[in-house]
Amino acid sequence: MGGKRKQAAGHGMIPIERITRAILLIRGQKVMLDEALAALYEVEVKVLNQAVKRSADRFPADFMFQLTAEEAARLRSKL
Numbered sequence: 001m002g003g004k005r006k007q008a009a010g011h012g013m014i015p016i017e018r019i020t021r022a023i024l025l026i027r028g029q030k031v032m033l034d035e036a037l038a039a040l041y042e043v044e045v046k047v048l049n050q051a052v053k054r055s056a057d058r059f060p061a062d063f064m065f066q067l068t069a070e071e072a073a074r075l076r077s078k079l
Contacts, residue, residue, distance in 0.1 A: 014040055026071065033075075 022036035038048040052064060067075070 024075070026067070026075075027065075 019040065022032050022040065023030050024033065025031075034045050034048055038045040041048065052059065
């Protein structure tokens with residue numbers, strides 16, 4: 001039964017390929033943009049960010065970081 005799917009809390013199965021495509025390499029770390037993560041969980045980006053801010057103590061210190069203006073511009077040109 002070794003399927004290639006991962007289950008999101010409260011939602012149906014998400015194809016692993018969809019998750020893999022959303023992972024980017026930034027500053028030498030594998031990351032997902034808040035837009036991609038919100039889409040996976042089928043919530044608005046604003047709602048996801050508010051939930052993380054309200055429960056910041058539940059996440060490791062390096063869970064989230066802000067892109068520089070240059071990084072954001074580079075990503076926009078690639079996506």
